[in-house]
Structures are given as structure tokens and as C-alpha cells.
Amino acid sequence: MQLDWWKDIYTALKAADVRQVGYVPDAGHSALIEACLADDDMRTVVLTTEEEGISLLAGAWLGGQRGALLMQSSGVGNCINMMSLAATCQFPVPIFVTMRGLWREFNPWQKVMGQATNAHLTMAGFSTLTATMPEHVGALAGETLDTAYDGGQMSALLLHQCLVPVKTFGK
Amino acid sequence: MTTQLRSTAYPLNRRDVAARLVQSDPGLLVIAGLGSTAWDITAAGDRDLNFPLWGAMGGAITMGLGLALAQPDRRVLVITGDGETLMGMGSFATVALQAPGNLSICTFDNEHYGETGMQVTHTSSATDLAGVAAACGIAVTGTVHTEAELETALPVILAAPGPVYHVIKVKAEKLDFVLPPKDGVHLKDRFRKALLG
Ligand SMILES: Cc1ncc(C[n+]2csc(CCOP(=O)(O)OP(=O)(O)O)c2C)c(N)n1
Numbered sequence: 001m002q003l004d005w006w007k008d009i010y011t012a013l014k015a016a017d018v019r020q021v022g023y024v025p026d027a028g029h030s031a032l033i034e035a036c037l038a039d040d041d042m043r044t045v046v047l048t049t050e051e052e053g054i055s056l057l058a059g060a061w062l063g064g065q066r067g068a069l070l071m072q073s074s075g076v077g078n079c080i081n082m083m084s085l086a087a088t089c090q091f092p093v094p095i096f097v098t099m100r101g102l103w104r105e106f107n108p109w110q111k112v113m114g115q116a117t118n119a120h121l122t123m124a125g126f127s128t129l130t131a132t133m134p135e136h137v138g139a140l141a142g143e144t145l146d147t148a149y150d151g152g153q154m155s156a157l158l159l160h161q162c163l164v165p166v167k168t169f170g171k
Numbered sequence: 172m173t174t175q176l177r178s179t180a181y182p183l184n185r186r187d188v189a190a191r192l193v194q195s196d197p198g199l200l201v202i203a204g205l206g207s208t209a210w211d212i213t214a215a216g217d218r219d220l221n222f223p224l225w226g227a228m229g230g231a232i233t234m235g236l237g238l239a240l241a242q243p244d245r246r247v248l249v250i251t252g253d254g255e256t257l258m259g260m261g262s263f264a265t266v267a268l269q270a271p272g273n274l275s276i277c278t279f280d281n282e283h284y285g286e287t288g289m290q291v292t293h294t295s296s297a298t299d300l301a302g303v304a305a306a307c308g309i310a311v312t313g314t315v316h317t318e319a320e321l322e323t324a325l326p327v328i329l330a331a332p333g334p335v336y337h338v339i340k341v342k343a344e345k346l347d348f349v350l351p352p353k354d355g356v357h358l359k360d361r362f363r364k365a366l367l368g
Binding site: 019020043045046047048049051052053054055056057058059060061062063064065067081082084085088089090091 | 200202222224225226227228229230231233234235236237238239240241242245259261262264265268269355356358359362363366367
């Protein structure tokens with residue numbers, strides 16, 4: 001399996017001049033997080049809960065900077081009310097979501113939120129795209145950032161679980 | 172009941188404190204949490220560089236963080252309530268790790284959820300928010316009860332290298348509504364225009 005699609009997200013973040021990257025880690029985002037941390041032109045902000053990222057990006061935009069968020073699908077659930085800030089004020093908020101609970105999921109506790117993530121995002125006012133093929137990730141990442149920063153919208157790219165190795169907890 | 176009595180006797184008036192903070196510098200970038208603190212900064216004079224929240228409870232401090240990181244040469248002041256602060260307490264850890272030198276945060280602590288009917292909050296007898304912030308790694312923290320303490324704290328809040336956090340114990344009282352514009356797109360656009368041109 002080709003596992004360097006994260007580089008295409010990084011390239012898209014750079015092309016869009018993203019300066020603040022907020023995240024709560026997910027294994028699927030670990031290489032991208034490392035790349036952002038190593039980039040002197042990016043402020044990489046580890047959050048205690050994903051909802052902090054929504055208001056972080058709103059503040060960044062007030063100050064004239066672009067941001068993006070990286071989170072796992074369960075983190076979307078932590079954000080719902082805070083997303084109303086972005087929707088009401090039309091703050092651009094692009095989110096890259098590594099999906100759990102969709103495909104060969106070992107942990108049943110991930111299923112409820114993972115299977116409802118797209119619906120929650122849509123109800124909160126996001127437009128969503130889903131990547132299932134590694135070779136599509138770059139273009140879809142660019143589209144997600146354009147939707148946010150050219151269109152002033154909230155947009156999410158769901159990175160399907162088939163893009164990452166199956167997590168088996170040593171079993 | 173005694174806890175309710177305690178904060179109704181606090182000497183500091185929230186509108187007065189807000190005016191002294193916000194009117195100190197026309198270039199100050201101000202974010203206010205939902206409810207009373209949004210009315211407080213508006214009572215001090217509505218200005219384009221105010222961003223009063225009407226929702227997003229728990230988000231004021233991290234909104235200030237994003238703004239402070241984007242505008243490192245400008246002082247950013249977050250003024251919010253104790254209830255709003257309690258909802259986003261993890262933000263202290265997030266701010267402390269980033270350590271923006273230009274960010275100041277004040278909680279106007281009336282020990283109640285004023286906006287929703289004056290129910291007591293955790294700060295009324297259990298929780299010390301300045302202690303929470305300090306334990307999260309915010310270097311400069313303090314709690315202000317009196318006019319004399321306020322006078323010492325004001326220059327720290329407005330100019331000391333941050334991140335700076337102060338709890339300002341204010342009298343629990345129901346004051347008039349002084350409402351800012353509520354169109355969020357307008358609030359955002361006027362702020363950006365005033366700041367970025
Ligand atoms: C997520 C969420 N929960 C509850 C509320 C209801 N609510 C609005 S203002 C408020 C209290 C705010 O209290 P505090 O920050 O202490 O401000 P005060 O009015 O006392 O200054 C609450 C609970 C809300 N708006 N959003």
C-alpha cells in the first residue's frame with residue numbers, strides 16, 4: 001500500500017499558505033504532523049480537544065492567517081457546537097479527518113462516531129469530500145482548501161480508513 | 172447560599188474594569204466571551220477591534236490564541252466569564268505550550284452563570300482558575316479582588332510579556348444589556364478591515 005499520500009496534503013497546505021495547523025493526533029496523521037512540526041513557516045498547535053481548533057482558526061483568520069485542522073473522526077464529535085462559530089460568521093475552516101469505524105475496524109467503540117461523521121459534518125454546515133484512493137488525496141486536499149479559502153466555507157476531507165494500515169492492537 | 176452572598180459583596184464593578192482595559196489602547200485587539208463580558212466591552216464603547224462572541228461557549232481563549240499567533244506584534248486581550256472559562260479549561264494548556272508573548276486573558280469572575288439566571292459556578296467555592304492556569308503552565312497569573320490589586324495588575328495585563336492570565340473577582344450583579352452587533356459576518360469583516368486594511 002502506498003502510504004505517502006500525506007505528502008500531498010502537506011504540499012497542498014503549503015500551496016494554500018496555511019500558517020497554523022491545529023491537531024489532536026491520530027496515527028493516520030502522524031507523518032503529516034511531523035512534517036508540519038518541522039516546518040518553520042507553520043505554527044503547529046496541539047489541542048487538548050478538537051473544538052479548540054475551530055476557534056483557533058477563527059482567531060487566526062481574524063488576524064489574517066490561514067489555518068487547517070487535522071483530527072480523527074471521533075474528534076469531529078467534539079467540535080459540533082463550536083462549528084456554529086464558523087458557520088455563523090463564515091470563517092473558513094478546512095479539516096482533514098482520518099476515518100475510523102468504516103472498514104476493517106478492530107475497535108467497535110469507534111464505529112458510532114465514524115459512521116456518523118459525514119452526516120454530523122454536513123449538518124454542521126460543512127461540505128465534505130472523501131478520499132479512498134491514495135492518488136486522489138492531493139487533488140482533493142487542494143479542493144478542500146480552495147473551498148475554505150476561496151469560498152469562505154467550512155470544508156472537510158474524509159480520509160477513508162482504507163488509506164491506512166489496519167490497526168489490530170497486537171492481535 | 173453563603174457563596175452567593177460572597178460575590179455579591181465584591182467591590183469591583185465589571186463595567187468599570189472593562190472600560191479601563193478596553194479604553195487603554197485604541198489598537199488593542201479584544202475578544203469577549205458570550206454573555207456578560209460581551210455586554211461589558213460594548214458598554215465601554217463599541218469598536219471595530221472588538222470581537223464579542225454570541226455563542227461558541229468555551230472558545231474565547233483559543234480564539235485569542237489564534238489571533239495572537241497571527242498578529243505577534245499586537246496585544247491581544249481576551250475578556251471572558253468564569254462559566255465560559257470553565258467550559259474551555261484545556262485551553263490553558265494549549266496556550267501555555269504555544270506561549271504567545273502578546274496574549275492576555277482575563278476572567279471576570281462573578282462566581283455565577285450570570286447570563287442564565289445566576290446559578291453558582293465551580294469558582295464560587297471549589298475551583299481556583301488562576302491556580303488551574305498556573306498548573307497548566309501559564310507563567311504569569313494572578314487573582315484580583317480589590318481596587319489596589321487591580322491597579323497593580325492593569326499594567327501587567329496590558330503590557331507584560333505573556334501569556335498572562337488574571338482572574339478578576341467582580342461583583343455578582345445583573346446589569347443592563349448593552350448589545351453589540353449580532354451579525355457575525357459583520358463583526359468578522361469590520362475587525363479584519365480595521366486590522367488588515
Ligand atoms: C454550550 C453552551 N452551553 C450553555 C449555554 C448557556 N449559557 C449562555 S451564557 C452562559 C453562562 C455564562 O456564564 P459566565 O461565563 O460565568 O458569564 P457571566 O454571565 O456570569 O459573566 C451559559 C451557561 C450556551 N450558550 N452554550
